[in-house]
Amino acid sequence: MIRTGHVITNPSSKTTITVLETDVETKGMGFYLEYHMPVGARPDVAEHLHMTWTETFEIISGECKYRLDGKKRNAKAGDVVVLPPTQKHIHPWNNGQTELVMRQRSQFDKPSPQAVQxxxxxxxxxxxxxxxxxxxxxxxxxxxxxxxxxxxxxxxxxxxxxxxxxxxxxxxxxxxxxxxxxxxxxxxxxxx
Known part of the structure; x- marks a missing residue:
């Protein structure tokens, strides 16, 4: 089982994701991650949607683009990006000149430890x-x-x-x- 502190490094983008909270801490209501995305890194996840989840990205440092309902948008340090249920989106990716650091909170509508894992x-x-x-x-x-x-x-x-x-x-x-x-x-x- 994946627990807090688990690190995921995408071999293609070299993005590192650290698990800050899992189903244990959130009682199955989602998870919390921190991304470190190098300059030029592409999105790790293709355009997708969730029927009941809300994904929120807090931009800690750097600049990024993301896609929501077919429109590219910009965000920078201090911004919060909300990707609501049923809307197609692509997670933020680095389009700046420095490392992008952001935190993702995935919030479910009901407990689902299995969805987290x-x-x-x-x-x-x-x-x-x-x-x-x-x-x-x-x-x-x-x-x-x-x-x-x-x-x-x-x-x-x-x-x-x-x-x-x-x-x-x-x-x-x-x-x-x-x-x-x-x-x-x-x-x-x-x-x-």
């Missing part, structure tokens, strides 16, 4: 992949792993913003299930 477990599992196992956007090249990830996040109301949700539900129930049945796991054993 699964989400952080997916991030950690992707970070454990070697650079030759990731595409240019830092996502797994293995299609079955990608479907297993979509299925796992879909269980908690998280969806890829580029694919219709109905289509994802069908893929999650078929290809994602097949991936799991043959042993492909979105969250590696060491994070369960």
């Amino acid at each position: 699964d989400t952080l477990g997916v991030f950690s599992t992707i970070a454990d992949l070697g650079p030759n196992q990731l595409n240019a956007n830092g996502q797994p090249k293995n299609a079955l792993l990608s479907f297993a990830i979509l299925r796992t996040l879909g269980k908690h109301g998280g969806y890829d913003g580029r694919i219709p949700i109905r289509t994802q539900k069908i893929l999650n129930a078929t290809v994602g299930l097949l991936a799991e049945l043959i042993g492909v796991r979105a969250v590696s054993k060491k994070y369960r």
Whole structure:
């Protein structure tokens, strides 16, 4: 299980994420992370949405861009970025000349310790992949792993913003299930 102090480093962007609070501290109502994103780092997560979660990013230092409902926006140290449920978004990424430091609070509408562990477990599992196992956007090249990830996040109301949700539900129930049945796991054993 992932606990406070766990560090995730994305091999593609070199962004470091430190877990400040998990389901234990938040009683399953979300998680709290701190990002250190180097100059030029791209977003680690593609456009997505959550059906019931609110994600809030406090910009500690640096400058960034983020995307909300198809519009790019800017933020800087001292700003707070709120990404509400059901709205497509891309997390802030560094577009400044210094390291971007920010804190993310993911707030759920109801307790879900499993959503906390699964989400952080997916991030950690992707970070454990070697650079030759990731595409240019830092996502797994293995299609079955990608479907297993979509299925796992879909269980908690998280969806890829580029694919219709109905289509994802069908893929999650078929290809994602097949991936799991043959042993492909979105969250590696060491994070369960």
